[in-house]
Amino acid sequence: MENLIEINNLTFRRSGRLIYDDISINIVKGKTTAIMGPSGIGKTTMLRLMGGQLLPDSGDVKFKGESIPNMSRKRLFEVRRQMSMLFQSGALFTDMTVFDNIAFPLREHTRLSESLIETIVMLKLQAVGLRGAAQLMPAELSGGMARRAALARAIALDPDMIMYDEPFAGQDPISMGVLVKLIKAFNDALQLTSVVVTHDVTEVMSIADYVYILAEKKVIGSGTPEQIRNSQSPLVQQFLEGKADGPVPFHYPADSVQQAFLGAEL
């Protein structure tokens, strides 16, 4: 199995705070890899490191064997045409119609004729079920539709890899089902490599080929969904079952209850 992305011994700090401590992750080509973990541990940061928007303090991120942190800006922009990212907010350009949003990367990076661009855009919109919404403005779309439109834009240039940042967050059950189906379909039909960052366990376990669970600055569990479900680690089990208390404590670290409510003399 060929790795599209290899993250080796990566350490990352933001404003002095340690986010990742010596993490290694492999993204296998043509597969769907899920990166899960509680909120606030920097899952989005991981995608930004893969996209070269952030630089690691130590360790390396390799895309097709090439080191992303060591690339020139020019080369990085060339590499980014092969990857694509679906942002949590969709990040559609609010001053353009849905059609122009999806045509945007094509107009920027190709010299295709306008009629060919129109055909491609309509095909992509058809794939996400929004051909009828081509002339709407992003503000007129529901949250689920905005994310599907953004997904159409993400596949406009037929990338090798798509990174999904919390694709299911804040979606109703129907649009969640639609997104799960689309991610799966694109992965199978377009031979894409998918990286899904999420904390929606059930949805992503149904489509992922391989799962990494991040917590406490490290990878605490990895394997196929089956292996993860059978994991003995209490941390992994707490996460999968959504228990309020466990290795990840319910309480944010604080002084003792006695001290806080009954005075320091006790």
Add this chain to the structure above:
Amino acid sequence: MSWAVNWISNIGAATINRITVFGRATLMLIGAIIAKPQPAKLIPLTIKQLYVVGVQSLLIIIVSGLFIGMVMALQGYTILVGYGAEGSLGPMVALSLLRELGPVVTALLFAGRAGSALTAEIGLMKATEQLSSLEMMAVDPLRRVIAPRLWAGIIAMPMLALIFSAVGILGGHLVGVDWLGVDYGSYWSIMQSTVDWNKDVMNGVIKSIVFAFVVTWIATFKGYDSVPTSEGISKATTETVVFSSLAVLGLDFILTALMFGIE
């Protein structure tokens, strides 16, 4: 002695911080307008922005120019008439507008009307991940978003300042000639013989170009560098207006001293 050491180290930290911000702003400027311009993409985007920052600022500029011209004529008349010199009302209004009020007031209005809008727009693009998504689509946001806005501001403001001055002179005419009875011929002819093309008109235009550059630079940088939260964007917008206004007034003094101060 520790308070003294702390005090000095605080000054040092604040200085380093300011210099770092200035360095980031300069890097943004270099990335946006110096590094490899792509005219074919830049020009249509700049024209769109010219409409937003220029054409949409016309109304406030024209109305303000008219009133300032009218007030100047009224104030000038009451003083000049005491010396029997109301014939000099024309050059008084024209020189004040072309040399000072045109460029300065236009820059202040521009900072409030267009500068704050630029900061808020770019800040919100950052908050909604539009800038990030441009980067991930291998499109440089400095060239795509910042550069057209910078150019549009730099081109629009000198034109707005000239319109401001022209409308102000007409406002002065309205009050001075039509209302207070200053002689029509002397209003215009003394103005024509007194106002110098290079010394008065062009110096005003140069001032305006400098202000345009500084205000638009501050506005775009504050948006680009803003903390992408509602609080951060509100702070950035306020800072745009405050910093641009102070920069315009400070630079105006320096430019005036250079242009008119030493004969």
